[in-house]
Amino acid sequence: MYDLVRQGRKFMMRPIIHIVRSFINFAGRNLFFNATKPFYFNLLTAEMKSSLLEEQYIGLLNRYNGPGKKVITSFHGQMDEERISVLTYTAEHQLDKEGARRGSVKKIFNILIEMLQNILLHGKVTEEVGNPFSLVIAQNVDEYELSCTNLVETELATKIANSLDELKKMNEKQLKTHYLEVLGNEQYSVKGGAGLGLITIALKCNNQFTFSSTPVNDKLSLFTITAVIFDK
Amino acid sequence: MKKLFIKETLNSPKVLFDPAKKRYEIAGKSFPENSRNFYQPVLDWFAELTEAEKSEKITLAFTFEYISSSSIITLKQMLAKIKSLKSKGWDIEVLWYYEQNDPDIKEIGEEYTKLIGLDIQMVSKT
Secondary structure, eight states, X not given: OHHHHHHHHHHXXXXXXXXXXXXXXXXXXXXXXXXXXXXXXXXXXXXXXXXXXXXXXXXXXXXXXXXXXXXXXXEEEEOOHHHHHHHHHHHHHHHHHTTOOHHHHHHHHHHHXXXXXXXXXXXXXXXXXXXXXEEEXXXXXXXXXXXXXXXXXXXXXXXXXXXXXXXXXXXXXXXXXXXXXXXXXOOOOSSOOTTXXXXXXHHHTTTOEEEEEEESXXXXXXXXXXXXXXXX | OOOEEXXXXXXXXXXXXXXXXXXXXXXXXEOOSOHHHHHHHHHHHHHTOOGGGGGXXXXXXXXXXXXXXXXXXXXXXXXXXHHHHHHTTOOEEEEEEEETTOHXXXXXXXXXXXXXXXXXXXXXXX
C-alpha cells in the first residue's frame, strides 16, 4: 500500500519536474544537466530528488526505441548485495535467451559486476534517498550497451572521472600492463578493489566506454558510465 | 587437517576442503561483496597447517566461471601464501581449470603464475 502511495506521489512529481525543466530550457540554458549548482535542488523533496535519477533512467530507456534496438535488462531502485546477485543472474539468462555470443555475455557479466560493486561500495548513501541507482543493458544492432547511473559525492565523481580519462588515453597493451602493475602492487583495502575494477571495465569493453558527471547540489553528483560491447 | 565446506551461492563459489577424501576445490562464481571476509576461512585453513601435515599431498583445484576484481586480489594473496608454504616444504599442487572458449579465466591463471612465481597447472576442461 505504501509503495502504491509512493508511486502515486512520484507520478504526481513528474509533471512538476517537467515544468521546472521547461522553465530552465525556456531561459535558454539546460541547467538540469549542465549547471554546476542547480539552484532549485535544495527545494525539492526526497521523492523529487529520487525522480531526477528516474527521469534520467526513463530517458535512457527511450533511447532504445527503434529498429535493431532492444532493452535486455533494466532496473531502477535501491542497491544492496542481493540486488547484484539477482541482476547479474537475470542479465546473463536474458542475454543467453536473446542469443548473444558466449564471449559477449561473459564480457557484459564481468563489466556489470564491477559497475554494480562500485555502486555498492562507493555509492553515496543518504538518509533521504538511500543508495539509488539505475541500470540499462540494451542491444543496439550488433552491439550491447551497458549503462549505470548512481549518486556519488562530487569529490569522488571527479576522482573517478580523472581515472577514467587516464584509462581512455591507453591502448589495449598499455591497459593490460597497467592492470598487471596495479594487481601486482595493490594493497587490499577495506573497501577493496579500488582501481582494478575500473581497469577491468576498460579492458572488457576494449576501452569503448563513456562517462558523465552531473552535479545535483553542492556535494552530490549523478555519475553515469556506459560501456559498449561489440557482439563478435 | 580439518574439513572446510562453504556452500555455493549466486555470488560466491563452493569451497570444499575434505582431507579424508583428499578433495580440495573452489568452484563457481566469485564476486562476494567482501571477498576478504569470504576467503578468510580458506586463508585460516592454510595458516593452521602443521609441520606434521607436510607429508599430506594437497591438490587444490580452482574452477571459476567469473571472478571479480576484488576476488582476484584476495586469491592472489591466497596463492602467495601457498607459494610460501611450498617453499617451506608443504606438498601443494594447484590446478587451474578453464573452458576452451573462455580465454579470460585462462588468462587470470597465467597472470598469477607470472605475478607470484607459483607453478600453476593450467587444465582445459573438455
